[in-house]
Amino acid sequence: MGYAFDLDDVGFLRSAEGGAAVAELSRLPLTASSRLADVAAARRLVGERFAAAALETAVLRRKAESKLDDPSGWLFTADALQQATASAVGRHRAGRLAGRDVHDVTCSIGADLHEIARVAGRCVGSDLDPVRLAMAQHNLGGRVGLVRADALRPVTRDAVVVADPARRDDSGRRRWNPADLVPRLDLLLDVYAGRDLVVKCAPGLDFDLVPEDAEVEVVSLAGQVREASLWLGGLAGAVRRRATVLSRQETITDADPDDCPVREVGRWIVDPDGAVVRAGLVRHYAARHGLGQLDHRIAYLTGDEPPSGIRAFQVVDHGHYSEKALRALLREHEVGRLEILVRGMDVDPDALRKRLKPKGGQEATVVLTRIGDAPTMILTRAVRT
Template sequence: MGYTFTLDDVRFLACERGRAALAALADRPLTAATRLADVAAARSLVGDDRAAALLETAVLRRRAAGRLRWADDWLFTEDAVQQATATVVAEHRARRLADRDVHDLTCSVGADLVPLAASARRCLGSDLDPVRLAMAAHNAAVAGVAPLLVRADAVRPVSRNAVLLADPARREAGGRRTWRPEELAPPLPELVAAARGRDLVVKAAPGLDPDLVPWAREVELVSLDGGVREAALWSEGLATPGVRRRASVLGGDGSAWELTDADPDECPVREPGEWLVDPDGAVVRAGLVRHYAARHGLGQLDPRIAYLTGDRPPQGVRAFRVLEHGRYGERTLRARLREREVGRLEILTRGVSVDPDALRKRLRLRGPAEATAVLTRIGDTPVAFLCEAERT
């Protein structure tokens, strides 16, 4: 468990002396090995009473850097950092809600609230935790926006006609992840009941089973820089007509593209071509592999496997040029790797029960070359592809 902040801590950290102390601490290593020295430095700056809050904030800012745009100047709790939406993802969602009245029911320290406030017509944020609300007020001011903030229970919305946004906590006591809607905090069924008759969007874990949320007319899987970040559940009034599933693929460089189940999905099952393509995780989780293949002129190796193949990969993706392929056997693979003098091997698996780390140790790799082994199956046959990974 992290440090428990108080309202006095927030006021101190936001004042001129607190900001100066945080700036002085920002250049320290802040590692486990330097913990004692870092604590001593914090105490020398602000005394014993404020040292823990100061040091915790410096560590949390370091943890949030690269994910939250204003991390160097924001205030956080440990739980808030763990669950905070990356700014690129939050802005993506905010664009879809632009020029509307929006109420962030679980605003926490403002990771979603701030982008919403920058584009919504009017924006309200609420939370039960007064410390997080105070941090949200500070963080919004740093970002140059001023949403209305109020202490309120998410399952008792204090707004009337605004679109409702909720991000229920996905961790139980002890840090164990939960995927069950009724075990979220607040419970998702209670949120949905409280929002009856209102437009609602819920940020959920990407592993959530869509069958458990039948009220969601559109399920959007969102990835950022190749990692699937969340599933966004959109109610009927917010869903795009004719779309039930969407994959939104975002890049930290500002790139973005989308794919939906309204797009064509006709693609062949074909023999392996010159290239293998592993679609972005958002595409796979959204069940849009065939749609992706149809868009880019690719085929499936097997209708039940997400690896795609073709003679020309899409632009801007990491694809795998096939050097050779054949039935998978560990001895055969070891022999082929020795012949090619492969000393560094990336192992990708899908549809086969293989532990890549354990296999890599057994292969006893030696040599200057590097390669990628893609282990999968075609029909009931396990197949190994030796490839060179390239950025197209």
């Protein structure tokens, strides 16, 4: 949950004294082991009243460095930072809204609006939480109009609506059911019926529960699936599903060809990006890159040449899998450092690696999967193409 900021905290943090204090605290270790010393330093610097707020802000800014381009002057709450859109992902979404008037109805601390304001026509943000609104005002530097309002009570007309419902409960667990989002997805759809609307969702959302006329876009960044967005109204393209791989600037949709054969193990194994898998576009990706499936139920692909710019797996050997056979194969190839990838089999990679106790000077990746009814092992070398 983190520290519970109030408006007085935000006022102090926005002041010259508060800004200088956070900058000074940001030079501390800010680790679990240094916590007591860090707290003492904060109390000496700003006194008891604002020590926790200043220290928490320093900690959150450091955490935000892996998500936002330049969070050095930003204000956050722990929950708001957890849900904030990564800068690269926000820029991608904003690009689809370029030139439009936009209303972010759950603007929180302003991470999405920061990117939208660069390319949109006019934009406005709203939220029910006065603390987050005050933080957004600071973070956005007055570039965007902000108003306190309920997302389910529209205060604009005609503008594109952007919504990012809360996706965690009080214990911090993710919500996967659209009915558990705050505000609920069905209520957002009812309130903004007929409006162009984009709703940011967790990638684990059950896409069978979203409207048939929505475009579902799954976005990955640096090899990790970051989010799914539902594009509705005039924002939806002529596709139902889209996978966007930002690290490769590649987009796959269900309008692309999907003529992908099932074939025997070739020279390479390719594990498609998670956005492609989550969007159900493995066959479309395979067709684009001249690959085949090892099994029509499994996402692993194979071929003679992998796509460029990915981590692919050059096949060394393969055969029927059993733990005894794999142990012998690793011994034959003198493998001591082993990565285990699994799909379609009930195998715990960490537990299996401990039982195998590989020894040797070589490094390898073993792919365990099921081809038809046969458990199969494929020994490979990971290569950045």
